[in-house]
Amino acid sequence: MKKKFVISIIITLIALTGCSPDKNTAEPAADQTADSTEAPGSATPAEAPALESTPAPTKAPKPTPAPKKMSGTEAVALEYVHTFVNGTDDEAKTAFITEHVYPDAQMLFQVIQSLEVPDDQKLNHPQVIESAHYSDEGGMQVEAVLIHGEKGADAKSEFIVLLTDQKIIWAAASSDQDTFGEVRNVFKEPLPQL
Structure with a gap:
């Protein structure tokens, strides 16, 4: 009992x-x-x-759009921004260079690896917008990935990463008018309004 x-x-x-x-x-x-x-x-x-008593009904959170499924190349480009541009860990940068940078370009990336990007120049909240095929004057075929983010007071800053065989060969911010301006033309995404 x-x-x-x-x-x-x-x-x-x-x-x-x-x-x-x-x-x-x-x-x-x-x-x-x-x-x-x-x-x-x-x-x-x-x-x-x-x-x-029943609990008061709660507001349903706003549905966020499903994130775009990224290709392997786009994922490497986004990881570049997180690890190399925004990151401060030298070991992570070294590992990234070894794994994701094209062998002929590794020396250049190793030289700039120790430079830390100032906070107002970091690309915050980066998102892959588009990727497109690009070929330079020499006929080299690469994939260009356009990334948007916030940089300082600029709410919509752009960054382009050039890759071949899922290895980075170059990256350019919108301040690099020569490379950026030439490659930016291959994307369908309109230029952000200033």
Whole structure:
């Protein structure tokens, strides 16, 4: 008989805890454990409305658009911005160069690896916008990836990463008018308004 009584108290506490309107207060309070010696069906009038009330409906969060599925090349370009442009870890940069930079360009990236980009020049919240095929005057075929982000006071700054065989050969910010201006023309995305 005592086992049934103890089990019914435990079930009642579990039910009361599960029905708590605030999920963060799922632990029984000290006064609840003192009241647990009463019969399971006896609730005081002050407790009854709390058990029967339903939580207020909450606003559903705005659905965010599904992120664009990135190709391997686009993922490498975005990782470049996170690790090399915005990052400060030299070991991570060294590993990135070894793994994701074209062998002929690794020496140049190793030279600039130790330069830390000032906070106002970092590309915050980078997003891949588009990728396109590009061929230079020499006929070299590369994939160009256009990335948008926030840089300082500029809410829509652009960055282009050039890759071949999923290895980076060059990257250009919009301040590099020669390379950036020439490659920017291959994208369908309109230029951001100043």
